[in-house]
Amino acid sequence: MLFTSINFLLFLPLVIALYTITPAKYKWLTLLIISYVFYLNIKPIYALLTVGVTVSTYTFTRLMDNSKKDSFRKRYMMINIVLILLPLLYFKYFSVINNELLIYLGSRGFNWIFPEMKYLLPIGISYYTFMCIGYTIDVYNEEIKAEKNIGIVALFVSFFPLILSGPIERAKNMLPQFRNLKSINLLNIKQGAQLMLWGYFMKLVVADRIGMYVDVVYNNLHSESGNSILLAVILYPFQVYADLGGYSLLAIGIAKTLGIDVMHNFKRPFFAITVADFWRRWHISLIKWLTDYLYTPLSFSLRKLGIWGIIIALQLTFLISGIWHYASLSMVIWGVLQGTYLSIEAFSHKQKTEFENKYGLRNRKWYLFISMLLTFSLFAISQIVGRTDSIADSALVFTKIFSPWGNLYLDLTTLLFSIVGIVIVLCKDFVEEFYPNSIRLFSNTNILIRYSSYLSIVFLIILFGVLDGNSFIYFQF
Amino acid sequence: MKFTLFFRKVVLLIMLFLAIDFVISKVLIEGLNRYFGLNEKADVLINGSSMVMNGFDRYELGKIIDLDVASYSHEGVSLVDRQAMLQHFYDNYKCDVKTIIFEIHPLIFSSYIRSKNVYTIFYPFMDVDNIDYYIKERASEKEYWVHKIIRTSRFDSNKLITVARGYLGVFGSFKTNVLDKERVDKNLHGVVNEIVIAPQKQELFEEIMQMIESNNSRALLVMMPMYDSKFKTFPKDDYKELCFYFEDFCSRKDGFEFLDLNIDSITTNAQLFFDDVHLNVKGQKVVTDIVAGHL
Numbered sequence: 001m002l003f004t005s006i007n008f009l010l011f012l013p014l015v016i017a018l019y020t021i022t023p024a025k026y027k028w029l030t031l032l033i034i035s036y037v038f039y040l041n042i043k044p045i046y047a048l049l050t051v052g053v054t055v056s057t058y059t060f061t062r063l064m065d066n067s068k069k070d071s072f073r074k075r076y077m078m079i080n081i082v083l084i085l086l087p088l089l090y091f092k093y094f095s096v097i098n099n100e101l102l103i104y105l106g107s108r109g110f111n112w113i114f115p116e117m118k119y120l121l122p123i124g125i126s127y128y129t130f131m132c133i134g135y136t137i138d139v140y141n142e143e144i145k146a147e148k149n150i151g152i153v154a155l156f157v158s159f160f161p162l163i164l165s166g167p168i169e170r171a172k173n174m175l176p177q178f179r180n181l182k183s184i185n186l187l188n189i190k191q192g193a194q195l196m197l198w199g200y201f202m203k204l205v206v207a208d209r210i211g212m213y214v215d216v217v218y219n220n221l222h223s224e225s226g227n228s229i230l231l232a233v234i235l236y237p238f239q240v241y242a243d244l245g246g247y248s249l250l251a252i253g254i255a256k257t258l259g260i261d262v263m264h265n266f267k268r269p270f271f272a273i274t275v276a277d278f279w280r281r282w283h284i285s286l287i288k289w290l291t292d293y294l295y296t297p298l299s300f301s302l303r304k305l306g307i308w309g310i311i312i313a314l315q316l317t318f319l320i321s322g323i324w325h326y327a328s329l330s331m332v333i334w335g336v337l338q339g340t341y342l343s344i345e346a347f348s349h350k351q352k353t354e355f356e357n358k359y360g361l362r363n364r365k366w367y368l369f370i371s372m373l374l375t376f377s378l379f380a381i382s383q384i385v386g387r388t389d390s391i392a393d394s395a396l397v398f399t400k401i402f403s404p405w406g407n408l409y410l411d412l413t414t415l416l417f418s419i420v421g422i423v424i425v426l427c428k429d430f431v432e433e434f435y436p437n438s439i440r441l442f443s444n445t446n447i448l449i450r451y452s453s454y455l456s457i458v459f460l461i462i463l464f465g466v467l468d469g470n471s472f473i474y475f476q477f
Numbered sequence: 478m479k480f481t482l483f484f485r486k487v488v489l490l491i492m493l494f495l496a497i498d499f500v501i502s503k504v505l506i507e508g509l510n511r512y513f514g515l516n517e518k519a520d521v522l523i524n525g526s527s528m529v530m531n532g533f534d535r536y537e538l539g540k541i542i543d544l545d546v547a548s549y550s551h552e553g554v555s556l557v558d559r560q561a562m563l564q565h566f567y568d569n570y571k572c573d574v575k576t577i578i579f580e581i582h583p584l585i586f587s588s589y590i591r592s593k594n595v596y597t598i599f600y601p602f603m604d605v606d607n608i609d610y611y612i613k614e615r616a617s618e619k620e621y622w623v624h625k626i627i628r629t630s631r632f633d634s635n636k637l638i639t640v641a642r643g644y645l646g647v648f649g650s651f652k653t654n655v656l657d658k659e660r661v662d663k664n665l666h667g668v669v670n671e672i673v674i675a676p677q678k679q680e681l682f683e684e685i686m687q688m689i690e691s692n693n694s695r696a697l698l699v700m701m702p703m704y705d706s707k708f709k710t711f712p713k714d715d716y717k718e719l720c721f722y723f724e725d726f727c728s729r730k731d732g733f734e735f736l737d738l739n740i741d742s743i744t745t746n747a748q749l750f751f752d753d754v755h756l757n758v759k760g761q762k763v764v765t766d767i768v769a770g771h772l
Contacts, residue, residue: 458494
């Protein structure tokens with residue numbers, strides 16, 4: 001059941017109604033049952049995995065809490081992390097590597113010991129695995145006490161707004177809320193609905209519309225000309241932002257209607273002036289997770305290497321980020337690219353800051369604009385390897401862009417609607433970035449402005465949205 | 478916030494939504510009617526698929542023959558869809574249409590389904606009984622009721638562009654490209670397309686002709702031209718037999734004529750085609766002039 005389906009729009013009011021009539025003491029149980037019903041609706045068998053991850057996480061965090069010896073606590077932590085990583089490693093990486101080896105060895109006349117493995121990746125596995133690893137580490141670090149109620153842990157793992165594509169939430173934020181679930185608050189419903197409305201706009205009107213152009217070009221790289229490919233390269237980051245950003249808003253909005261606060265996942269990323277700034281604004285939940293549980297401990301343990309320690313930590317962190325998205329050489333290169341960008345910035349940070357201060361560049365609009373364009377360009381270039389199916393295709397993209405151009409693939413309707421959508425999103429982000437709270441539409445005190453805004457977005461979605469069902473890009477993770 | 482106040486606001490919002498939805502849909506329908514020429518008296522109606530959409534400039538045709546020309550055509554429509562379109566036209570537009578220019582092509586009687594969800598093109602006209610019934614038979618319950626209740630959801634981006642063209646009076650083709658002769662010749666080399674005559678489709682065709690006749694209209698059955706390489710993929714004898722069927726059919730009907738535009742001067746001129754079956758702007762002018770002369 002996609003969040004953008006009619007079925008979900010009928011499902012959510014039922015959820016809210018059921019949640020409302022449940023006594024406070026059992027609201028967590030209602031949400032747990034609903035979450036499992038939601039997940040079973042997708043692929044029942046994989047719900048067993050979530051049960052397994054839940055049981056393992058609950059057991060070992062309780063063992064950690066009840067143990068006084070640090071060596072034991074460490075052991076429990078490591079065992080749990082390995083256990084909950086195993087399904088992810090198997091479904092996401094082992095089967096891919098196995099199948100690649102099978103093809104490679106087969107082409108050379110050799111047999112491989114394992115047969116071809118054809119599994120659909122359990123939806124959400126990358127997200128709830130990371131959430132549970134984070135929880136386990138937090139318990140080990142005594143930042144949080146282990147949850148005593150296995151049902152609450154199960155709800156943390158399977159909470160339906162988050163399970164499919166995040167945000168990757170923290171136990172510190174979610175468990176206390178699940179323990180003290182409150183009655184429905186009409187203000188929360190209103191605020192949640194506002195977030196969802198904007199999420200639907202981003203997903204259906206912007207992301208899916210851009211996808212109609214980008215998909216055609218990327219699926220026909222050999223026959224498309226360099227100018228069409230360049231246009232698709234420029235449009236793709238907006239597609240991903242609108243898709244994942246839109247989805248995140250839907251997840252946050254749905255949780256908000258139930259009175260649950262979930263972290264925001266995007267913060268106007270295309271107004272970043274450096275790559276480091278960009279990664280503080282893009283897929284915030286994932287980057288924060290990687291920073292807290294990977295980069296910080298790594299850079300601390302490599303601190304004696306000085307700047308080189310930071311660079312190694314950056315490269316490893318983004319390498320993991322790359323392969324978290326996809327088990328492929330392309331994503332390894334993607335990760336290395338991001339790490340390289342950040343490493344160059346780390347290296348040149350001092351000199352750059354001195355230069356900027358000397359000429360007061362950070363106060364110059366033209367300098368900030370160029371910085372934003374440069375940051376966007378670097379990200380767009382890295383997304384080429386993320387979007388194409390292979391390194392060869394990535395190389396083809398670059399070759400075609402820098403070769404003589406032919407006819408532009410001109411789907412005027414799609415391009416026109418895409419550009420209008422992008423402009424609307426960027427305008428909203430621009431106002432929020434530079435003139436926060438100056439223009440209030442959804443939260444305006446004037447009922448006419450509020451209602452006009454709601455209805456305008458609704459009609460934009462109905463008239464310009466791609467309403468025939470497009471899977472979220474990030475579902476595949 | 479009190480529940481009753483919240484409830485009242487939600488109800489107000491829904492009512493406002495439905496009211497605006499109604500108004501917007503009326504504006505959009507008018508745009509569609511203007512594009513097709515269904516908003517005014519039509520002496521001639523063109524009916525067919527993308528071949529006639531690219532094949533005729535209805536406005537230019539009207540200027541030449543000094544008559545009002547409407548064109549109720551859409552990509553991907555089959556005979557069943559066209560029957561619904563003509564029924565819709567005759568039942569709802571008070572015109573004394575003299576001639577129906579009816580597109581014919583070699584695969585008209587084949588059972589090949591060109592588009593599974595072509596019924597969606599009729600959503601804007603859902604308020605009409607026969608169209609409503611037609612859609613109900615094909616769409617899922619959910620789809621049907623969503624489009625029935627939310628009127629603006631009947632319009633997608635392509636229809637919005639059509640509406641805009643209707644209001645701006647832009648009826649001509651924008652297809653200025655010329656087909657890649659070498660590539661098309663290479664792709665179609667050795668290809669054979671069977672001309673299948675499914676009896677049910679033949680019966681349906683005759684029903685449509687009966688509908689035209691009973692509404693006191695003449696019919697000009699036009700075999701739309703295709704590029705030579707494509708034309709040659711159809712077995713010559715089968716094509717001749719098909720044409721004979723139409724000639725014979727028309728000879729038995731008063732006011733019915735058959736016109737085959739697959740003539741050498743058109744089919745062998747690659748400059749007239751956008752792709753192997755669709756005319757470009759140049760080709761549209763040539764065909765419009767020929768048919769105007771014929772009318």
